[in-house]
Amino acid sequence: IISRITIEIIHSKTIEEFEYLLDEHEAITGQHIESQSVKSKYFSDYEGSVKSLGAWGGDFVLATRKNKNYFLKKGFDTILSYSEIIKESTFKTVF
Numbered sequence: 001i002i003s004r005i006t007i008e009i010i011h012s013k014t015i016e017e018f019e020y021l022l023d024e025h026e027a028i029t030g031q032h033i034e035s036q037s038v039k040s041k042y043f044s045d046y047e048g049s050v051k052s053l054g055a056w057g058g059d060f061v062l063a064t065r066k067n068k069n070y071f072l073k074k075g076f077d078t079i080l081s082y083s084e085i086i087k088e089s090t091f092k093t094v095f
Contacts, residue, residue: 002028019049019064026051046070 005025012018026037029052038061039050048065063071068079 015064022049022051022062022064042074043070 002025005021005028009018009021009025012021026039026049030037037050038052039046043050043061043063046063047067048063050064051062053060053062071079
């Protein structure tokens with residue numbers, strides 16, 4: 001199921017679909033490792049989705065919606081936009 005959700009994330013067409021799939025992925029992962037999601041632990045009032053990346057302790061997160069001030073107010077100052085991380089001209093989908 002996780003692999004299917006990952007493929008659906010790659011092919012999602014709307015922000016709502018993307019967020020739904022991220023949330024589903026987080027919920028399934030959390031059930032398997034018996035841990036709360038990073039959003040429910042630290043960012044429960046955030047309007048978009050927050051997905052753990054890397055280690056599941058929230059070392060890095062992917063957050064949807066443009067709300068940089070939310071994270072700055074919480075003391076997080078390393079915030080990278082999509083365009084800073086991904087150069088679309090070099091990005092190739094493998095699925």
